Amino acid sequence: MCVRVKRRAIVLLCLTALAAGGCTTHTQSQTTATTQLVRNPSSFPVYQPASVVTVVAVDSRQMVTAMRHADPKGSVPDNYAGHEIILSTPASMAQLNGWVAGLRAHPPQGLHLSEDQVDVGTDAHGTRNASVADGVTFDAHKRQVWVIAADPKAVRARIGPLLDLIGSYQKVPGLLRGPIDDEAKKQVGYTVSEMLDPASPVGAALNALKRLEGTNQRAIVLLDTTQLQ
Numbered sequence: 001m002c003v004r005v006k007r008r009a010i011v012l013l014c015l016t017a018l019a020a021g022g023c024t025t026h027t028q029s030q031t032t033a034t035t036q037l038v039r040n041p042s043s044f045p046v047y048q049p050a051s052v053v054t055v056v057a058v059d060s061r062q063m064v065t066a067m068r069h070a071d072p073k074g075s076v077p078d079n080y081a082g083h084e085i086i087l088s089t090p091a092s093m094a095q096l097n098g099w100v101a102g103l104r105a106h107p108p109q110g111l112h113l114s115e116d117q118v119d120v121g122t123d124a125h126g127t128r129n130a131s132v133a134d135g136v137t138f139d140a141h142k143r144q145v146w147v148i149a150a151d152p153k154a155v156r157a158r159i160g161p162l163l164d165l166i167g168s169y170q171k172v173p174g175l176l177r178g179p180i181d182d183e184a185k186k187q188v189g190y191t192v193s194e195m196l197d198p199a200s201p202v203g204a205a206l207n208a209l210k211r212l213e214g215t216n217q218r219a220i221v222l223l224d225t226t227q228l229q
Contacts, residue, residue: 041083042224044145045108047099050089050220053211056204058082058225066189080144082225084201086208088217093131096149096218100134103147111138111145120148132158142227149220152213167206169196 038052059081068074089096107113113136120135122128133150156163169177170193181191190200197203205221212219 040085040087042085042145042222044147044222044224046087046220046222047089047091047096047149049091050087052085053088053208053219054084054086054204056084056199056201058084058201058223061228062189066186070186079228080225081228082223084204085222085224086204087220087222088208088212088215089220090216091218093134093149093151093154093218096220097130097134100136100147100149103138104136107138111140111143113137114139114144116144118146120150144223144225144227146223147220148222149218151218152209155209156213163206163209166196169193 038055040046040052041055059079061079061081091099104113116139117137118135119128120133121130131151132154133148135146135148137147138145177193181193184195185191194200195202196206198207201223208219
């Protein structure tokens, strides 16, 4: 297993929310009516206009340590760290599709198209529908940037029952949830409850979906990470 596999897991799970690999330090910033807009820590040029909804720090070290402890002889990914940035935009999916297509044709300076692409607009049956989601991945030495544009309403319409199931997990009595959380903690360093916490990449994406699906806004998700030494 390589670092990109784990980052792929996070991206796919975040898409499911706007399923294992949510790894994070519990540091989160959000925009509110009483605070200033959150600064986007990524230098990646995002579509404009767009407003930052949430920024979550991503760090794989706890996960990698748990994986190494669970299987000392197994292959583990490299450590990496960075940020998940979720933005909202009034742009239509057609406009965002054009933006993503432009990024593919002309990657931002210093970046190139990654060989590790995930077609986020294709469902489990192989049907592509870019009006639901679109995305592209870039590399630059030890840096990797995943870009996802999604329509929260369309995502909800496509996988609503799954989202409801994920959202109801924390309502399960602790006695029943405990064994599942304990096993997840052993395998990936985080319990399912921690992965669904709003301060995690997955939980942040779930919250963003809930906030945006009732609006006429689309979502942009950036996962900007750098491999650590």
